[in-house]
Every structure is written in C-alpha cells, then in structure tokens.
Amino acid sequence: MSLFAHFSNSVEFSVNFFKTIDHSISISLQEAENISELMHSLQGAFSETLYVYSPVVSFLLDKQEKISLLSIGLGLGYIEIMVVSQLLARKKSILDNEDFCIQSFESNKNLICFFKDFFLGKAVPVLFEDTYKDIVSKMAVYYNLAAIDIMNYMKKLIFNNKIILNSKFTNETKLVRPVSGVFFDAFSIKSTPDLWQINVIKNVLQEKNLLNYCCFATYASRSILKKELKECNFKIIPKVGFSGKRECIFAIKEI
Numbered sequence: 033m034s035l036f037a038h039f040s041n042s043v044e045f046s047v048n049f050f051k052t053i054d055h056s057i058s059i060s061l062q063e064a065e066n067i068s069e070l071m072h073s074l075q076g077a078f079s080e081t082l083y084v085y086s087p088v089v090s091f092l093l094d095k096q097e098k099i100s101l102l103s104i105g106l107g108l109g110y111i112e113i114m115v116v117s118q119l120l121a122r123k124k125s126i127l128d129n130e131d132f133c134i135q136s137f138e139s140n141k142n143l144i145c146f147f148k149d150f151f152l153g154k155a156v157p158v159l160f161e162d163t164y165k166d167i168v169s170k171m172a173v174y175y176n177l178a179a180i181d182i183m184n185y186m187k188k189l190i191f192n193n194k195i196i197l198n199s200k201f202t203n204e205t206k207l208v209r210p211v212s213g214v215f216f217d218a219f220s221i222k223s224t225p226d227l228w229q230i231n232v233i234k235n236v237l238q239e240k241n242l243l244n245y246c247c248f249a250t251y252a253s254r255s256i257l258k259k260e261l262k263e264c265n266f267k268i269i270p271k272v273g274f275s276g277k278r279e280c281i282f283a284i285k286e287i
C-alpha cells in the first residue's frame with residue numbers, strides 16, 4: 033500500500049490518498065494534528081467492500097425482499113456505488129421501485145458535497161474526481177456493466193432523493209423509512225467512539241427502523257454489537273473477516 037497524494041482545502045479538511053493492495057483507492061482524513069485511520073483495509077478498499085457488504089444486497093435479492101438500505105459512513109461511497117451496480121447487473125427494475133432507497137450518513141461535509149457534486153456533474157477536486165471514476169470503473173468491470181450506466185443511475189438516484197445524503201448519525205437520528213439492509217461502516221471505536229455508544233447502536237436497531245426481514249453487515253466484530261443484534265432477534269451468521277481478519281459480522285433478522 034502506498035501514499036500517492038495529499039489534498040487540503042482548509043485546516044479542517046486535509047486528506048491523504050493511498051493505493052491499497054488491490055489497486056483501489058482509500059483515504060485517511062487529517063484533523064488538526066490527528067491523522068485518522070485508513071477508511072478501508074490496506075489489502076483492498078474495493079475487495080473489502082465486495083466481501084463485507086455486497087452479500088446484503090445478494091441476500092435481499094435472493095429472498096425477493098424489499099431493498100431499502102441504511103449506510104452509516106459514506107466515506108468515498110464504495111458501498112453506495114456497489115449497491116447501484118449490483119442492482120443494475122441483477123435486477124435493474126428495483127432501482128425504479130418506490131420502495132428502493134439508500135439513506136446514507138456521513139459526518140464530514142466535504143465528503144458528502146464532493147460525492148453528490150461528482151455524480152450530479154459538477155466540478156470537484158481532481159483527486160476526488162479520479163477516485164470516484166476509479167471506483168465506478170472497477171464496479172463496471174466487476175459487474176460487467178458500462179460505467180456510464182452506473183454514472184447515470186447514480187445521478188438519477190441522488191437527484192430524485194433515492195440516495196439520501198445525511199450528516200452525522202447520532203442517537204437521535206430518525207430514519208425517513210424502515211430498512212431491510214444496514215451497512216455499519218464506522219471507523220474503529222478508537223477513532224469514532226461516539227458511533228459505538230450503546231445508545232447509537234440501539235437507535236440503529238430499534239424496531240421501527242427495521243423491516244421484518246433485515247440484513248446487517250460490518251467489517252467489525254465487536255461483542256457489544258453482537259449482543260445488541262441478538263437482543264434485536266438477529267441471527268449472527270459466522271463469517272471470517274476480510275483478508276485474514278478473525279471475524280466480521282453478518283446478521284439476519286427474519287420475522
């Protein structure tokens with residue numbers, strides 16, 4: 033893995049760009065003196081997204097369940113782009129379905145703004161533009177799609193508020209509709225302790241936020257999360273973590 037560029041537009045927003053081992057791009061944010069952790073596994077941002085998060089969409093498709101999703105930690109948007117690409121490849125009609133929605137949350141305003149502007153065809157800093165293009169082109173190859181189709185659908189979904197880009201997720205956040213899939217892609221407890229507070233986890237998992245059939249995925253394996261999932265009637269499916277990690281969480285609730 034190698035650092036290849038640095039971007040800064042203010043004291044508050046300073047970013048290091050890295051090539052991970054599968055040649056996809058990840059970043060770390062630098063806040064004041066503190067450099068936060070890399071957003072993805074150094075073994076591969078793209079491969080990790082496919083391994084940890086894409087099964088949520090596959091399961092929902094296989095079960096013919098509604099696809100209404102919650103993504104905590106937009107970051108570079110690998111998950112959002114993967115969802116749209118996978119649905120375009122497997123069942124495009126779902127993207128035009130009234131039920132379909134991705135509610136994404138991100139605490140960093142610049143990341144929301146660049147992601148949105150890029151897909152709406154507005155100018156964004158070149159390092160971000162190249163990164164989003166790289167993610168789209170890798171998804172296009174993997175799902176055997178044309179990159180332009182992914183771009184057009186992302187634009188349409190953002191424009192029509194089907195990909196809803198929200199600020200920080202907290203213990204008071206209210207979802208606009210219940211979900212059948214949760215991507216919990218927070219930084220570690222060390223970097224973002226607030227997201228790992230029990231009240232925040234309870235807020236994510238509260239009954240009114242979840243449809244009867246619901247999948248939950250995260251790269252992490254913290255016991256506090258497993259305990260809460262079990263209390264909310266999720267069954268934890270044993271899953272080895274990405275690239276040699278002992279474990280990651282994939283859980284299903286079926287009522």
Ligand SMILES: C[S@@+](CC[C@H](N)C(=O)[O-])C[C@H]1O[C@@H](n2cnc3c(N)ncnc32)[C@H](O)[C@@H]1O
Pocket residue numbers: 070071072081104105106107108109110111112137138139140143199200201202217218219224226227
């Ligand atoms: C591991 S990265 C997510 C990577 C991302 N899923 C992707 O596909 O590139 C974690 C992200 O969570 C964001 N974050 C931190 N606290 C948050 C909060 N309370 N609510 C929403 N996002 C938060 C960070 O700014 C960071 O972008």
